[in-house]
Amino acid sequence: MCFRAMPTYKLYYFNRTAVGEGIHLLLGYGDQEFEECRLKKEDWPALKPLMPFGQVPVLEIDGKQYAQSTAIARYLGRKYGLAGKDIEEDFQIDQIIEFYNDIRNRASATFHETDKNIKARIQEDNEKNHYPFMLKRLDEIITKNYGHMALGKLTWADFVFAGMYDCLKLLLHISDLDKKYPSFKKLQEKVLTIPEVKAFREKNP
Structure with missing residues (x-):
């Protein structure tokens, strides 16, 4: 019998509480294990071209990156039962x-x-x-x-x-x-x- 491993999550954001913090709270609410990748200002120029739209926050799931804070929050909301019923x-x-x-x-x-x-x-x-x-x-x-x-x-x-x-x-x-x-x-x-x-x-x- 084959078992699928649990997906791995990484959250990329700066070390501040701004648009990325709502995502942070949603992951906590969903009891989702994830790796926090807090970016330093001096490292950002090299990392920026590697992000989907040159911005953060970025949520990475099994190696695939997803951007735009509202889109990420909406996805997590649906995942954790925090969306509308229709x-x-x-x-x-x-x-x-x-x-x-x-x-x-x-x-x-x-x-x-x-x-x-x-x-x-x-x-x-x-x-x-x-x-x-x-x-x-x-x-x-x-x-x-x-x-x-x-x-x-x-x-x-x-x-x-x-x-x-x-x-x-x-x-x-x-x-x-x-x-x-x-x-x-x-x-x-x-x-x-x-x-x-x-x-x-x-x-x-």
């Missing part, structure tokens, strides 16, 4: 993740602007004309879904948000974000206190 429910998860990515991408572009004067003007415009609507709407969605991103229950979208939240606060540069939108911090804490996730984080700080 395509309509998956649609609801996808739309909130895309909206969340709109917020993250806007904040990231502003944060990484190198011209201080331009950066200040963009941040002012964001805080006046964009963030109030976007963050309020996200807060309303999470509240409506009983503290979750979608479907009123735990999905892979919650892990994406929870893993990125500390970094998102840095990118947004809004000092009272937790106070203005308490649902955000509560959602992060809800994910981080899941027994499987908590045990994984204690073992893998």
Whole structure:
């Protein structure tokens, strides 16, 4: 009788908690053994051409590499029972993740602007004309879904948000974000206190 070996997983990412952290948490939730390949900044130029799209995070399964953080999180969500029960429910998860990515991408572009004067003007415009609507709407969605991103229950979208939240606060540069939108911090804490996730984080700080 032949037995197929368990697949081997490797996660490539930098030594930081940003877009790769949601994947990290999902692997912990799924009790998936994997090798962490934390990349050093000085090693990245040589490694970049070896990645599928020249980016990380990258999840490698049995030697085959898969990229794009949302695609990886969606795959793991399906694997661990954290997706919708049909395509309509998956649609609801996808739309909130895309909206969340709109917020993250806007904040990231502003944060990484190198011209201080331009950066200040963009941040002012964001805080006046964009963030109030976007963050309020996200807060309303999470509240409506009983503290979750979608479907009123735990999905892979919650892990994406929870893993990125500390970094998102840095990118947004809004000092009272937790106070203005308490649902955000509560959602992060809800994910981080899941027994499987908590045990994984204690073992893998």
